[in-house]
Amino acid sequence: MTGEQSALPTALAAVAAGPNRAAATPVATAPRLDDAPSPAAGGARPRDGLTSAQTPGLSLDSVRVSFGDHVAVRNVTLAIPSGEVTALIGPSGCGKTTLLRALNRLHDHTGGRVEGSIRLGDLDLYAPGTRPELVRTRIGMVFQRPNPFPAMSIFENVVSGLRFNGVHGRALLRDAAESALHHAALWDVVKDRLHQPAVRLSGGQQQRLCIARALAVEPEILLMDEPCSALDPIATAKIEDLITHLASEVTIVLVTHNMFQAHRVAGRTAVFLLGEDRVGELVEVGPTAEIFASPRDDRTRAYVTGEVG
Numbered sequence: 001m002t003g004e005q006s007a008l009p010t011a012l013a014a015v016a017a018g019p020n021r022a023a024a025t026p027v028a029t030a031p032r033l034d035d036a037p038s039p040a041a042g043g044a045r046p047r048d049g050l051t052s053a054q055t056p057g058l059s060l061d062s063v064r065v066s067f068g069d070h071v072a073v074r075n076v077t078l079a080i081p082s083g084e085v086t087a088l089i090g091p092s093g094c095g096k097t098t099l100l101r102a103l104n105r106l107h108d109h110t111g112g113r114v115e116g117s118i119r120l121g122d123l124d125l126y127a128p129g130t131r132p133e134l135v136r137t138r139i140g141m142v143f144q145r146p147n148p149f150p151a152m153s154i155f156e157n158v159v160s161g162l163r164f165n166g167v168h169g170r171a172l173l174r175d176a177a178e179s180a181l182h183h184a185a186l187w188d189v190v191k192d193r194l195h196q197p198a199v200r201l202s203g204g205q206q207q208r209l210c211i212a213r214a215l216a217v218e219p220e221i222l223l224m225d226e227p228c229s230a231l232d233p234i235a236t237a238k239i240e241d242l243i244t245h246l247a248s249e250v251t252i253v254l255v256t257h258n259m260f261q262a263h264r265v266a267g268r269t270a271v272f273l274l275g276e277d278r279v280g281e282l283v284e285v286g287p288t289a290e291i292f293a294s295p296r297d298d299r300t301r302a303y304v305t306g307e308v309g
């Protein structure tokens with residue numbers, strides 16, 4: 001089995017939706033990408049809290065992720081508001097991606113142990129009766145490098161999550177694919193070659209295809225793990241513009257090492273750093289403008305000004 005083949009179940013699991021939800025809520029109309037508010041919209045907010053107009057998309061309480069005896073990140077208590085981009089920033093190895101993967105139970109495939117509470121509304125993601133497939137119905141994932149399934153066409157990539165869970169209606173799949181590709185600002189590029197191999201697309205187009213694949217199952221939350229790290233500046237700008245527009249329709253949690261990127265696209269930013277024992281921890285969270293202009297924690301100030309990296 002090749003590396004690409006062995007990665008297929010995990011990647012499909014990350015984009016898969018439950019068939020009942022998908023069948024009950026077909027998407028047949030193109031989105032309006034020009035109505036998204038600026039990330040900075042919404043007025044003044046408490047640095048650690050949410051305004052009364054904001055509702056929590058995800059709530060984390062005392063979350064700790066470990067692998068055997070190694071603790072990757074600990075004591076994370078964080079409210080992620082819906083309808084906004086929240087950036088997770090910090091140096092390499094401080095637990096950002098580890099935490100992100102815990103948000104849709106990808107550590108079920110890696111042997112990681114997640115403690116504490118992670119909730120999406122009334123759903124406890126790690127309650128004994130909660131199926132991972134249900135979690136991934138509501139929380140999608142876009143990985144660091146574009147990973148279209150190489151043996152599939154553009155169309156089949158987009159609808160793979162739906163097919164994985166038993167959705168096979170031709171009209172539903174067609175409408176879902178078209179809507180998702182519109183959302184990902186890719187429809188005009190690929191509409192005449194939907195059945196060509198996805199790997200023929202450029203790197204930036206492949207990443208937008210992966211975003212469309214995640215959106216096709218209509219998640220409430222979209223997790224993005226450094227989605228621009230493998231892209232050139234032009235493709236990066238297109239992805240950032242897409243993230244900004246999508247935030248009005250789906251809550252986005254973005255891991256990035258690029259502080260300028262966080263400043264451009266995120267309404268809120270959470271700063272992670274390594275503690276003295278080399279375990280990642282959340283240091284500060286608040287409106288992005290305030291995190292960069294007037295952080296409260298000296299460790300945050302040292303990181304965002306480049307004194308430490």
